[in-house]
Amino acid sequence: MTLGRVxxxxxxxxxxxxxxxxxxxxxxxxxxxxxxxLHFSSRPKSILxxxxxxxxxxxxxxxxxxxxxxxxxxxxxxxxxxxxxxxxGIPLMVTRLSRFTACGRLYAxxxxxxxxxxx
Amino acid sequence: xxxxNIEGSFHLSGGDFTNAGAASSELKSxxxxxxxxxxxxRRAAIATFEAEMNVIIHAVAGVMYYLIxxxxxxxxxxxxxxxxxxxDRAMTEGYSTAPDWIREMGWGAGMGLPNMKxxxxxxxxxxxxxxGTTVEIIIRIKEGKTE
Amino acid sequence: MNVQEIVDALSLEVKTAKGDLSRTVTGCYIxxxxxxxxxxAKEGEIWITLQTHPNVVAVASLKxxxxxxxxxRRSPEAETLQKAExxxxxxxxxxxxxxxxxxxxxxxxxx
Numbered sequence: 001m002t003l004g005r006v007x008x009x010x011x012x013x014x015x016x017x018x019x020x021x022x023x024x025x026x027x028x029x030x031x032x033x034x035x036x037x038l039h040f041s042s043r044p045k046s047i048l049x050x051x052x053x054x055x056x057x058x059x060x061x062x063x064x065x066x067x068x069x070x071x072x073x074x075x076x077x078x079x080x081x082x083x084x085x086x087x088x089g090i091p092l093m094v095t096r097l098s099r100f101t102a103c104g105r106l107y108a109x110x111x112x113x114x115x116x117x118x119x
Numbered sequence: 120x121x122x123x124n125i126e127g128s129f130h131l132s133g134g135d136f137t138n139a140g141a142a143s144s145e146l147k148s149x150x151x152x153x154x155x156x157x158x159x160x161r162r163a164a165i166a167t168f169e170a171e172m173n174v175i176i177h178a179v180a181g182v183m184y185y186l187i188x189x190x191x192x193x194x195x196x197x198x199x200x201x202x203x204x205x206x207d208r209a210m211t212e213g214y215s216t217a218p219d220w221i222r223e224m225g226w227g228a229g230m231g232l233p234n235m236k237x238x239x240x241x242x243x244x245x246x247x248x249x250x251g252t253t254v255e256i257i258i259r260i261k262e263g264k265t266e
Numbered sequence: 267m268n269v270q271e272i273v274d275a276l277s278l279e280v281k282t283a284k285g286d287l288s289r290t291v292t293g294c295y296i297x298x299x300x301x302x303x304x305x306x307a308k309e310g311e312i313w314i315t316l317q318t319h320p321n322v323v324a325v326a327s328l329k330x331x332x333x334x335x336x337x338x339r340r341s342p343e344a345e346t347l348q349k350a351e352x353x354x355x356x357x358x359x360x361x362x363x364x365x366x367x368x369x370x371x372x373x374x375x376x377x
Contacts, residue, residue, distance in 0.1 A: 028365045029363075029365070030296065030363070030364050030365040030368065031298060031316060031364060032225055032297060032298035032299045032302070033225055033226075033228040033230075033298045033316050033317075034172075034225040034226055034228075035169065035226065035228045035229075035230035035231055035234055036228055036230060036298075036316055036338065038165045038168065038169060038230070038234050039230050039233070039234050039237070040338065040363070049365075051297055051298075051299060051302050052224075052225045052299065054224065054225070055136075055137070055139075055140075056136070056139070056140070056224055056225045056226070057225065059139070059140035059143075059144065059168070060140075060168075060225075062140075062144060062147070063140070063143060063144070063147065063161075063164045063165055063168045064161070064164075064165060065157070065161055073306065080137070088144075098295065098296070098306075099295075099296035099297060099368070100293075100294045100295060100296045100314075100368055100371075100372060101372070103296065103364070103365050103368035103369055103372065104368060104369055104371075104372025104373070104376075105372070106365075106369070107365065107366070107368065107369020107370070107372065107373075108369065108372065108373060112366075113362070113363040113365045113366045114363075114365075115338065115363040115365075212340070213318050213340055213341065213343070214343075215319075219300070219321065222299075222300070222317075222319070223299055223300065223301055225298075225299075228298075228316065228317075
């Protein structure tokens with residue numbers, strides 16, 4: 001699935017447009033705990049869905065090679081977070097959906113978990 | 120292709136969440152620019168980042184030292200912190216002494232030390248309660264060789 | 267839909283409050299931040315999280331949530347389980363990730 005399609009499904013607004021919308025997304029990580037992402041996010045081409053809208057999420061994405069971040073429940077990142085994402089070239093999106101609905105829609109669309117095998 | 124050893128260090132300030140992760144991020148760029156296999160870089164970055172966060176969360180200050188040779192990446196973190204009274208327990212997944220506000224920042228899930236160990240080829244932890252903790256992470260760049 | 271039906275459909279392992287599985291679940295909330303759950307979760311929702319700290323029980327109890335599903339094979343601390351048992355809060359665990367458990371539950375709750 002392309003990143004552009006993920007954005008459509010989540011009705012997301014793009015906040016940091018470091019984006020190639022044709023980029024292929026293979027899996028989803030959804031967590032608010034950074035060590036969990038660092039532990040389990042072993043699959044490439046993942047997007048993070050989280051309620052943690054701070055700089056820690058950006059650092060973790062950078063370190064774990066996560067390709068983009070979607071903040072749920074319209075949680076807007078602050079200036080520092082946006083600045084860091086721009087600097088690191090990590091796309092940021094915001095959706096009004098809850099983590100449950102966001103995960104539910106992407107799961108229904110056929111994406112797998114970054115922790116597991118392809119579905 | 121040979122290259123000379125590369126070494127350096129970063130100072131870490133406890134409680135400085137604005138710059139938390141900056142040292143690991145820079146080390147990751149250095150390793151990437153050296154053309155090291157991305158999967159090895161990723162493991163080194165994860166182990167180092169967890170160790171750096173531990174210093175930021177628990178200690179007053181610390182130093183992260185790195186040495187990159189032909190065959191290995193070695194990172195040593197030395198902190199002035201509370202020390203770890205029970206290392207076996209601290210190594211258990213899910214066990215954490217971090218306060219609630221740290222958890223609300225996305226940390227303190229009790230996965231830090233297990234993550235460091237998981238991503239290292241050799242991992243050493245020494246701690247003295249009331250003095251500090253030293254973490255040594257070694258990751259092999261090339262298969263079949265030792266440091 | 268009640269907790270028992272969710273447990274069966276997702277093959278969860280129930281750890282606490284096995285007598286309270288008939289409770290109706292009205293929805294689901296996913297979060298690993300306790301303050302977020304306090305602010306946004308609604309009564310009767312089942313809560314999917316990675317947190318295993320004893321404070322999750324207090325939050326679930328205060329918000330009158332339908333139960334807690336702990337994901338990624340994490341096992342709650344003994345103190346958490348004891349507290350949940352005492353307060354009649356269902357804790358069930360799954361080896362799957364939050365994304366997978368949430369995804370499956372989304373399908374069930376919408377049908």
